[in-house]
Amino acid sequence: MTLPRGLFDHNRIVRVVLTGGAGFLGSHLADRLLAEGHRVVIVDNFVTGSRQNIAHLGSNPNVLVLEQDCSTSLQVAGDVDFVAHFASPASPDDFKRIPLDVLRVGSHGTENCLNLCTVKGAKFIFASTSEVYGDPVISPQPESYWGNVNPIGIRSVYDEAKRFGEAITMAYHRYRKVDTRIIRFFNTYGPRMRLDDGRVVPNFVSQALRGEPLTVYGDGSNTRSFGYYADAIDCVYRLMMSNEHDPVNIGSQEERTMLEFAQAVIKATGSTSRIEHMPAAEDDPKQRRPDTTRAKQILGWEPTTSLEDGLAATIEYFRTIV
Numbered sequence: 001m002t003l004p005r006g007l008f009d010h011n012r013i014v015r016v017v018l019t020g021g022a023g024f025l026g027s028h029l030a031d032r033l034l035a036e037g038h039r040v041v042i043v044d045n046f047v048t049g050s051r052q053n054i055a056h057l058g059s060n061p062n063v064l065v066l067e068q069d070c071s072t073s074l075q076v077a078g079d080v081d082f083v084a085h086f087a088s089p090a091s092p093d094d095f096k097r098i099p100l101d102v103l104r105v106g107s108h109g110t111e112n113c114l115n116l117c118t119v120k121g122a123k124f125i126f127a128s129t130s131e132v133y134g135d136p137v138i139s140p141q142p143e144s145y146w147g148n149v150n151p152i153g154i155r156s157v158y159d160e161a162k163r164f165g166e167a168i169t170m171a172y173h174r175y176r177k178v179d180t181r182i183i184r185f186f187n188t189y190g191p192r193m194r195l196d197d198g199r200v201v202p203n204f205v206s207q208a209l210r211g212e213p214l215t216v217y218g219d220g221s222n223t224r225s226f227g228y229y230a231d232a233i234d235c236v237y238r239l240m241m242s243n244e245h246d247p248v249n250i251g252s253q254e255e256r257t258m259l260e261f262a263q264a265v266i267k268a269t270g271s272t273s274r275i276e277h278m279p280a281a282e283d284d285p286k287q288r289r290p291d292t293t294r295a296k297q298i299l300g301w302e303p304t305t306s307l308e309d310g311l312a313a314t315i316e317y318f319r320t321i322v
């Protein structure tokens with residue numbers, strides 16, 4: 001694979017502090033970094049992360065696992081070359097269940113990571129989200145769009161914490177000269193998502209596998225564009241190796257209504273489940289699709305996994321844990 005030229009020599013072993021390293025995306029990023037020959041310090045408080053996601057790394061000498069809440073403090077001894085802040089609950093169910101944790105990890109957690117970068121002379125990447133666009137009134141959403149966010153709504157604990165996280169990242173970049181990057185994930189899915197996380201992919205897949213009704217909220221006309229984790233992680237790695245400081249969207253162009261997606265899951269699982277409409281969720285964005293032109297232009301990145309293939313692999317994973 002050809003990667004863009006980066007700030008550090010690719011042959012040098014880099015030590016990366018990865019918050020949320022036991023989470024869905026974090027654990028996949030850990031695997032990628034290790035495969036590229038780097039060393040990883042996984043920091044997780046296991047509030048939504050899982051020891052199972054990193055069990056396969058148990059004996060790897062290039063991995064250190066620290067059980068810490070990065071929102072409270074972030075203590076890592078020794079050299080640190082990069083900090084990747086991937087810790088955060090990310091499901092709308094979590095926003096209602098543990099709203100203060102969500103706010104704190106996006107705000108205090110991000111600041112603690114940036115302070116560690118300042119002390120260690122490390123680079124930084126912030127895992128942000130399409131939620132910074134709120135309920136977008138333009139589609140697809142380019143990085144230049146400022147969004148349409150309800151600052152006091154049920155989802156604001158996540159949206160505003162991530163917006164604050166982006167703001168403090170840029171402030172440390174501008175005023176403290178930290179070498180930063182921001183990636184905005186759009187509905188990324190795949191193996192290692194939490195079965196009970198409450199988001200649409202684990203919900204529909206587990207419901208279909210159990211033969212239960214698929215719970216479509218509202219009339220099912222909301223759209224999402226589902227991006228497979230392996231494509232997203234490839235983009236993260238490219239961004240880490242690049243010199244790009246402005247936010248980069250990452251996701252898929254395969255936009256579906258939730259009704260279409262429910263039908264796709266039923267077909268892919270061969271389930272006999274029916275669809276059941278439930279009350280619409282509050283402040284639920286009506287549409288979402290990333291404009292990924294920048295990722296292509298700057299990082300030479302393009303997704304390679306179709307929704308059909310990604311869904312098949314995800315269903316295989318959920319079959320093992322349902």
Ligand code: UDP
Pocket residue numbers: 091092187198199200201203204215216217218222223224258281284285
């Ligand atoms: N959704 C649904 N049924 C579910 C879970 C979610 O219809 O069991 C819908 C939800 O209303 C939203 C979309 O699926 O329109 C995506 O929701 P998710 O919780 O996965 O994440 P979001 O993209 O809203 O952050």
